[in-house]
Amino acid sequence: MSELSRPVWPAYPLSVLVAGLGHCYLGRWKRGGIWFLCYGLAIVFLSARTVSGALSLEEPFVVTALQFDAVSYADVAVPLTILLVCLLDVYLIGVVERTTLPPAGADDRRSNSS
Secondary structure, three states, X not given: OOOOOOOOOOHHHHHHHOOOHHHHHOOOHHHHHHHHHHHHHHHHHHHHOOHHHHOOOXXXXXXXXXXXXXXXXXXXXHHHHHHHHHHHHHHHHXXXXXXXXXXXXXXXXXXXXO
């Protein structure tokens, strides 16, 4: 399928799973990579609070994130905000693509009289 005939709706759940994946599905690789990088940095560094804490092997981030009593709202707010803004960006890209595409029969030159 070409990018113009590809449906937009699968980009929404892909963006919810991983920030930037919906952009990659729509063919916007550079934009998707930037969103993924922002989301990854937000999860790693903001949740660990320090660079050394993010790279620590003693208590990995995944284990810390699964301990709900140790995770505060501030740890989750920035990555969640990035994910929501990324989803909004995918939605707006879909709206723009839908409004800029010509109607299906616009370049059909056949007429009913011939």
